Structure formats: C-alpha cells, structure tokens
Amino acid sequence: MTGPNALKDAPSATAEDAVVDVRDVHYAIDGRPIFSGLNIQARRGLITAVMGPSGTGKTTLLRLITGQLLADRGQVMVFGRDVATLSGSEVYAARRRMGMLFQNGALLTDIDVFENVAFPVREHTDLPESVIRTLVLTKLEAVGLRGAAHLMPAELSGGMARRVALARAIVMDPEVLLYDEPFVGLDPISLGVILRLIKQMNQALGITSIVVSHDVQELATIADQSYLLSGGRVVASGTPQELAQSDSETVHQFMTGSAEGPVRFHYPAPDYTSQLLGADEG
Amino acid sequence: MSNAVRHGVILEGLRKTGATGIFFFRLLGACVSALRRPRLIVAQIFNAGGRSLIIIMLSGLFTGMVIGLLGQDVLARFGAETALGTLAALALLKELGPVLTSLLFAGRAGTALTSEIGLMRATDQLTAMEVMAVDPMSYVAAPRFLGGVIAMPLLTAIFEIIGLFGAQLVGVQLLGIDRGVYWSQMQSAVGMRDVTEGIVKSLVFGVVTSLIAVTEGYHAEPTAEGVGLATTRTVVASSVMTLLLDYVLTAFFL
Numbered sequence: 308m309t310g311p312n313a314l315k316d317a318p319s320a321t322a323e324d325a326v327v328d329v330r331d332v333h334y335a336i337d338g339r340p341i342f343s344g345l346n347i348q349a350r351r352g353l354i355t356a357v358m359g360p361s362g363t364g365k366t367t368l369l370r371l372i373t374g375q376l377l378a379d380r381g382q383v384m385v386f387g388r389d390v391a392t393l394s395g396s397e398v399y400a401a402r403r404r405m406g407m408l409f410q411n412g413a414l415l416t417d418i419d420v421f422e423n424v425a426f427p428v429r430e431h432t433d434l435p436e437s438v439i440r441t442l443v444l445t446k447l448e449a450v451g452l453r454g455a456a457h458l459m460p461a462e463l464s465g466g467m468a469r470r471v472a473l474a475r476a477i478v479m480d481p482e483v484l485l486y487d488e489p490f491v492g493l494d495p496i497s498l499g500v501i502l503r504l505i506k507q508m509n510q511a512l513g514i515t516s517i518v519v520s521h522d523v524q525e526l527a528t529i530a531d532q533s534y535l536l537s538g539g540r541v542v543a544s545g546t547p548q549e550l551a552q553s554d555s556e557t558v559h560q561f562m563t564g565s566a567e568g569p570v571r572f573h574y575p576a577p578d579y580t581s582q583l584l585g586a587d588e589g
Numbered sequence: 590m591s592n593a594v595r596h597g598v599i600l601e602g603l604r605k606t607g608a609t610g611i612f613f614f615r616l617l618g619a620c621v622s623a624l625r626r627p628r629l630i631v632a633q634i635f636n637a638g639g640r641s642l643i644i645i646m647l648s649g650l651f652t653g654m655v656i657g658l659l660g661q662d663v664l665a666r667f668g669a670e671t672a673l674g675t676l677a678a679l680a681l682l683k684e685l686g687p688v689l690t691s692l693l694f695a696g697r698a699g700t701a702l703t704s705e706i707g708l709m710r711a712t713d714q715l716t717a718m719e720v721m722a723v724d725p726m727s728y729v730a731a732p733r734f735l736g737g738v739i740a741m742p743l744l745t746a747i748f749e750i751i752g753l754f755g756a757q758l759v760g761v762q763l764l765g766i767d768r769g770v771y772w773s774q775m776q777s778a779v780g781m782r783d784v785t786e787g788i789v790k791s792l793v794f795g796v797v798t799s800l801i802a803v804t805e806g807y808h809a810e811p812t813a814e815g816v817g818l819a820t821t822r823t824v825v826a827s828s829v830m831t832l833l834l835d836y837v838l839t840a841f842f843l
Contacts, residue, residue, distance in 0.1 A: 373719075373720050375716070375719060375720070399722040399724075400722070402719075402720055402721070402722040403722045405720070407717070407720045409713050409716070409717055410713075411712060411713060413712060413713035413714050413716065413717035414714075414717075415709075415714055415717075416708075416709075416712070416714065426721070426723075427721045427722075427723070430721070430722075430723045430728075431722065475721075
C-alpha cells in the first residue's frame with residue numbers, strides 16, 4: 308500500500324491472481340505528474356473499483372492498461388506481461404482479450420447497432436454470417452436491446468448507446484472488462500440497469516472488471532475491491548464498506564462529497580474579497 | 590518579426606512537414622492491409638467521387654463555356670478562331686482540368702474527409718477501434734486516402750470531357766465556328782504527352798489533397814473548434830499545394 312493515508316494493505320494477491328497489476332507507475336503529461344508511484348491490482352473474477360476526484364488520471368490509467376500510453380516508470384502487467392515490453396502485434400493480441408466500455412459509448416456512427424456489435428467479430432474472425440447473427444443477437448438480448456438492432460447510433464439515448472457499447476465490449480467474450488465512468492449522465496433507470504449488467508457480466512461470465520468512476524454510492528453496491536486515488540497515488544484501498552468507515556480525511560471527504568478537506572475544491576485564486584473590490588484589475 | 594519567432598515558425602513548419610511525411614509512410618503501409626477490405630475503398634470512392642459529381646460536372650460545363658466565349662473573342666482578333674478546339678483541349682487537359690478539379694475536390698470531399706475523421710477522433714471512435722485491436726489507420730484513414738486518390742483522376746476526366754463539350758456548345762453552336770474544324774484541329778494538335786501531363790497532375794493532386802485531408806482529420810484537436818480549424822487548414826493547404834505543384838509539374842513537362 309502506498310501513501311501516508313493508506314487505509315490498509317490490499318488483500319494479498321499472487322501474480323496468477325492479478326490479471327492487471329500496476330506496479331509503482333509514474334506518468335506525466337507535459338511535465339505535469341499524473342501518477343507518482345501508483346500501485347493497483349485487479350484480481351481474477353472480481354470487480355475492482357478505481358475512484359477519485361475528477362482529474363486524478365482515472366481514464367489515463369485505463370489507457371495505460373490497454374497499452375495506448377506507456378508509463379514513464381514502473382510496470383503495467385497485463386495477463387502477466389509488462390505492456391511496455393510487448394510488440395505491436397502482442398499489444399493487439401492482449402487487447403483482443405479485453406473489452407472496454409467508453410464514457411460516451413464511442414459507437415461507430417456510420418453503421419447500425421447490429422453492425423456495431425458485430426464489428427469486432429467481423430474484424431477478428433471468419434465466422435459464417437449465421438453464427439455472427441446469433442452471437443450479436445444474444446449479446447443484444449443480454450443488454451435488452453435486441454429490438455434496437457436496426458437503429459443507427461444517432462437514434463439511441465445515452466443509456467441505450469452505453470448498453471450497445473457494453474454488448475460490443477463483451478461480444479468477443481473478453482477476460483477483462485474496463486469501464487470508463489459508466490454511470491455518468493444516466494437517468495436512474497439506465498443507471499440501475501448498467502449497474503446490474505456489470506454485476507451480471509462479472510458473476511455469469513466470470514469477467515474480471517475494472518470500473519473507473521467517481522460515483523461512490525453506485526460502486527459500493529457492486530465492487531469487491533476499491534482503490535481511492537488522489538495526488539497521483541492510491542491513498543486508500545479496501546472493500547467499499549471499509550472505505551466508508553475510514554477515519555482518513557481524504558477518504559472521508561471523498562465519500563461524503565464535502566468541499567472542505569485535503570482535496571481542494573477551488574482552483575488556486577487570489578483573495579476573493581480583494582479581487583471583487585478591485586474588479587477593474589481583473 | 591524577431592529572430593526567435595522566425596525560428597519558431599520555421600521549426601514548426603519543419604516539424605509539421607516531417608510529421609506529415611512519417612504519417613504518409615504509415616498510411617502507405619496501412620494501404621496494403623486496407624486492400625483486403627475492397628468494400629470500404631469502393632464506399633469511399635463513392636463518398637469522395639460520386640458525391641462530388643454534380644459540382645464537378647457543373648463547374649466543368651461553365652469553365653468550358655467561358656473558354657469558348659473568351660477563346661473565340663481573343664482568337665478572332667488574330668483571325669485564328671478555328672484554333673478554338675486546340676485552345677480548349679490544351680487548356681482543359683493540361684491545366685484547368687486537373688487544377689480546378691483539385692481545388693473543388695479539396696473544398697467538397699477534402700473538408701468532408703477531415704471533419705468526418707476529426708469527429709471520429711473527438712467522439713472516441715478511433716480510440717475504441719484501437720482498444721478493439723483494429724488499426725484505425727487501416728480501417729479509417731487508408732480507405733479514405735485510397736478512395737480520394739482513385740476518385741481524383743476520374744473526376745478530372747469527367748471535368749475535362751464536360752468542359753470540352755461546354756466550349757463546343759458556345760464556340761460551335763452559339764458563335765458559329767465550324768464543328769468539323771473544331772474537332773479536327775483538336776485532334777491534330779493534342780498529343781499523348783498533353784494527355785499524360787493532365788493524368789500525372791491529377792494523380793499527384795489526388796495523392797496530396799487526400800493526404801492533407803486525412804492527416805488533418807486524424808490529428809485534429811478533439812474539440813469542435815479543433816475540427817473546424819483542421820477543416821480550414823485542409824482547404825488552405827490543399828489549394829496552395831495544388832497551385833505550387835502545378836507550377837512544378839508544368840515546368841517539368843515543358
């Protein structure tokens with residue numbers, strides 16, 4: 308466990324257990340450090356939640372795991388191999404074992420729902436059309452959108468687009484599913500459906516899931532293991548219940564959504580009163 | 590402009606040229622795997638070529654008609670109005686056909702390519718492909734590049750044929766130049782070299798314009814403003830490069 312506020316050590320995990328193992332990762336963008344000594348493990352068959360305030364690099368973490376970005380220092384082990392040492396074709400082979408749900412769905416806008424879900428299958432296999440059809444309809448049924456197969460992405464609501472994207476993410480039966488802010492901007496019904504789907508994917512298919520989000524309450528209902536990021540490193544980890552009972556100020560601030568605490572809500576600015584009184588000076 | 594600023598501008602220009610060069614070679618590599626998806630390339634030939642047909646045909650017709658009108662007026666001053674066919678053919682085949690088609694192509698198809706790819710970048714579609722282990726260079730960039738490269742000479746040919754018809758329409762039908770003279774003068778004066786010059790130019794313009802459009806879209810800032818700026822850069826860069834390369838190629842063929 309890292310950081311002075313570390314709640315407790317992560318449950319001991321063997322190398323075989325950890326499908327994704329982020330070890331002492333440092334990463335900076337334009338000289339601005341995003342991660343400085345990040346350690347996260349996602350264990351096989353479990354739902355791992357990665358939480359943190361906006362701008363803590365949660366999406367960057369997913370891009371490091373998929374090999375779209377490479378760490379400046381440290382190791383990102385995926386399926387037991389360091390992503391940085393993989394060749395281009397090996398990275399693509401590793402990605403074929405993963406699925407990712409994007410925040411906005413990222414559906415291809417020039418093809419319909421059916422073709423979107425069929426896209427990875429057509430690209431990576433030579434299955435006959437009848438098998439592809441069965442496969443796609445099965446996945447669409449799982450997310451409750453078999454009837455929307457003929458619709459174009461522009462005709463879908465935000466929640467529907469995310470469910471189609473989820474069907475596309477699982478169509479190749481991945482071992483790992485990465486979720487990037489899956490609950491943002493959803494109405495309560497869509498949110499509940501997505502939440503149940505994530506749990507079902509995990510329980511029914513045994514998929515290892517990494518959910519990156521700042522929706523603490525939602526994550527608490529499904530996560531097996533949670534990490535809280537702040538200042539480029541993990542400040543606490545444990546089950547959601549353990550985090551909720553933490554006496555760490557950072558954890559408490561995040562779990563209760565308070566503007567006051569170690570994580571600053573206000574962007575650095577000059578004194579409020581003097582700036583208001585001296586409005587002409589900007 | 591201070592020295593430091595001047596150096597910065599030069600360095601930025603060199604960096605951009607180098608980046609485009611590297612991207613071009615990556616694109617050529619991706620074209621090989623894109624050839625395994627002929628359906629995508631045909632769709633892009635339709636997008637870039639088929640959807641530009643109306644504007645190309647109309648522009649070709651009016652350009653030819655202007656050549657007929659102006660050519661007859663100027664040539665008549667020297668008593669050489671029978672040479673209108675030669676003038677129209679040489680002007681259209683060697684210069685106006687490839688250059689105007691390229692400029693129109695940049696404005697119609699080039700901007701569409703840039704904004705489409707830029708929006709795909711802004712909405713994470715390209716990233717999603719990468720995560721699905723599908724190379725967006727092969728699936729998105731290369732088919733659009735090849736579609737543009739193939740469509741350009743075809744559009745140029747159509748522009749020239751309609752242009753010759755337009756010049757004939759005004760010169761022969763309206764202003765009374767003998768039809769037989771119009772076509773026979775053209776036939777005797779225009780050689781294969783002139784036709785080749787036009788074809789080479791249209792191919793080069795097709796490569797350059799499509800490359801600029803795809804490069805700008807692929808590297809567009811993933812915001813509304815970024816895509817808008819990239820689209821503008823496509824038109825400006827394609828137009829300037831078309832005219833610059835036209836001079837170089839014309840000098841080469843002299």
